[in-house]
Amino acid sequence: MGTNSNLDEALQFLREYDSEASNICFRVSSAQWAYSTNMTDFNKRRMIEEQTLKEKFGKITWRKAVEFDWTRLPDPIARRQIKMLVMNSKATLSDDKYNEIYHLISEMKDLYSHARICPYSSNPYKNESIYCDLDVEDAKRIIAKSRDTRELLHVWREWHDRTGPNMKNKFMRYVELANQAARFNGFQDASEEMQFVYETPDFEDNLAQTIQQILPLYKELFAYVRTKLYDKYGPEVVRAEGPLPAHILGDLWAQDFSNIHDLVTPFPEFGNIDATAEMLRQGFTPLRIFQMAEEFYTSLGLKPMPPEFWRYSMIEKPTARRVQCTASAWDFCNKIDYRIKQCTEVNMKNLIDTHHEMAHIEYYLYYSDQPFLYRDGSNPGFHEAVANAIILSVFNPTHFYRMGLSNNKTEGYEHNINFLMLMALRKVAYAPFAYIVDQWRYQIFRQGVMKMNSDWWSLRLRFQGVVPPIPRTESHFDAAAKRHIPADISYVKYYVALLLEFQIHEAMCSAAGHTGPLHTCDVYRSREAGRVLSDVLRVGKASHWQNVIKMLTRGKSEKLSAEPMLNYFEPLLLWLREANKKEPIIGWMTNKNDVALYQSLVYAANANILLPSTFSIVSTVIFYSLL
Incomplete structure (x- = not known):
């Protein structure tokens, strides 16, 4: 922190930063777009050059920002913006170490x-x-x-x-440098610095409260899924009352159970929602999918896509060049150019993805008049939360019926339970994983890297009931199998987004005058719901995110809450409790065999009982079902 508290100089610096940062953002986005839509070596080199320039600009900006004593600036907006530029930056490191940490991240991403x-x-x-x-x-x-x-x-x-x-080894050095940078910024360690962006002292406690709200529902779902997997694979793979091995849950990281929905659907004879066949029958094209998505937003009174969007977006996969097909929404930071990149195919998944990405474009459009630092979600989870809240209306039997994509309103009990089960496999199953990734990272920054792998699996067992399918030691580094870890991308924002999407959905449904179960709510054509959403979008990052939640809930709350999510899944919870009546354990019961899979000392002591078929409970038992 410097000594300059001259407000005029601070405001001049912020005006210059706003212009220069917008220009840098445009250049980097343009280079990234060029490579993503035409993957040549030339475009890749140009993209890397622009990204390097952005890193240099960040370092220079930080050096200018730290000349100011932001605590003594009389204007609260200038004070907050300078603080945002000064804090939470690795630029506090010496040039050598600054270059080293970004080189380490780049190497890990490349590996x-x-x-x-x-x-x-x-x-x-x-x-x-x-x-x-x-x-x-x-x-x-x-x-x-x-x-x-x-x-x-x-x-x-x-x-x-x-x-x-x-x-x-690269990650261990990265942890050391990240902690150094955080301490130079006045934080105890990098875990505190990671949470600074939420500007909330009790942020971690708020998250802990919400996961405790979700766990009873998760454990009912877990117990039901375990029974179905036991029926499929038998006691050689699944222990009837224990945790589940990570490899049989349909996801490489066991973060989402939706890919095994065919094994666990409650009423398979009633099927699941799928509009693909009807879309093909009606002759849908990629352009029609985009037009349908736009019409959803204009029906709420939100903005249509600008001309530049239709001119420059990549809607279909080109045939003459290599492109990255991952769907994404782009803001070119010039308040004019917004695009979607998507290799659209005519199916229900792409219909959902298009609505999702267009929600990001709506966010960009609404906060475009804010200063550059405020052109973002109210917190790192808000962008994804808004897009996912829209999908709760779109991926919805009621909406598909209204749009002529389904002949069945699925008012039947069995159809509703099947639908809620599919959603729970996506949302409820994801909650503990989304929560623990950064809990693990916080632990590593605070306590050191000596037990990184066992700490990872200990958290996964405690909150998810998931264990590795084979023994693991500290020579492994299983957390890095998830890209966000080596890429230095915070993950807690996805957990925040999960909570917020249901809070936003519930607020929009309330404004729309919806009655009945929350999972049947479709806000299509509700101008009242559109006003609630546009109020959120317009703020951007200009106001504290808790103020936005207070606005959403009409003053009832300013915190993250799992209550709307639980309201959404209430019919399924009642069904699960009935289905699990004969289950002796709701949750999972662990023994030394489970812990021995990732703690080498326990493994060495129990090597003689670690055969795949010996999952009998012969040792000290810990009940996580009452966590």
Whole structure:
């Protein structure tokens, strides 16, 4: 912190920053777009050059910002903006260490993106050539679709072994440098610095309260899913009252259970919601999908997409060049140019994705008049929360019926339970994973890197009831199998977004005058719901996010809450309690065998009882069902 408290000079600095930062953002976004939509070596070099320029600009900006004593500036807006530029920055490091930490992050991201695994062979001794060229998308697809436990185990082990160990030493050095930068900024460690962006002293306590609200529902879901998986795979893979091995849950990271919905659907004869066949029958095109999404927002009284959007967006996959097909929304920071990049196919998933990405564009449009520092969500979770709140109306049997994409309003009990089960496999199952990723990171920054892997699995067992399918040691680094860890991307924002999406959805449904179960609410054509949403979007980051929640809830609350999420799933919770009546454990019961899978000392002491078929409870028992 410097000594300059001259308000005029601070305001002049902020005006210059606003202009220069917007220009840098435009240049970087343009270069990234060019590479994403035409993946040539030239475009890649140009993108890297612009990203390097952005890092230099960030360092220069920080040096100018720290000349001011923001605590003594009389204007609260200037004070907050200078504080945002000064704090939460690795620019406090010396030039050598600043370059080193970004080089480490770049190297870890590169190792992750280039990781390749070998395909499963049912006969590894057969003399055949195996090309080990499967990437993360291939691994995700196999884990999602395969029901062969040997193949699942092979892919899980390959991916976790090919990623984490290669970057463990780099990550340990990264932790050291991140803590140094945080302490130079006045924080105790990098965990405190990570939470600074939420500008809330009791942020971590608020999160802890919400996960405790969700866990009873999660454990009912978990118990039901475990029974179905036990019926599918038997006691050799699943212990009837224990935690679940990570490789059989349909997701490479066991963060989402929706890919095993075919194994756990309560009433399979009634099916699940899918509008793809009807879209094809009606002759939908990618353009019509985008037009339908736009009409959803204009029906709420929100803004239509600007001409530049239709002119420059990549709606379909080009045939003559290589592109990145991951759907994304783009703000070019010039208050004119907004685009979506998506290789749209005519199916329900792409219909949902288009509505999701267009929600981000609406956010960009509404806060475009804010200063550059405030052109963002009210907190890091708000952008995703707004987009997902819209999807709760769009991916909805009521909405598909209204749009002529379904002949069934699914008012039947069985259809509703099937729908809520699918949503719970996506949302409820995701909650504890989204919560623990940064809880683990906070723990590493506070306590050190000596037990990184066992700490990771200890949290996963405690909150998720998930264990590794094979023994792991501290030579492994399984958290790094998730890209956000090596890429230095905070994850708690996804948990915040999960809570907020239901809070926003409930507020919009209330404004729309919806009656009945929350999961049947569709705000399409409700101008009242649109006003609630536009009020949120217009603020951007200009006001504290708790003020936005207070505005949403009409003054009833200013905190993150899981209550709207629980209201949404209330019919399913009642059904699960009835379905689980014969379950002796709602949750999971662990023993030494489970802990031995990731704690080497326990493993060494119990090596003689770690055979796959010996899951009998023969040791000290810990009941996590009452966590």
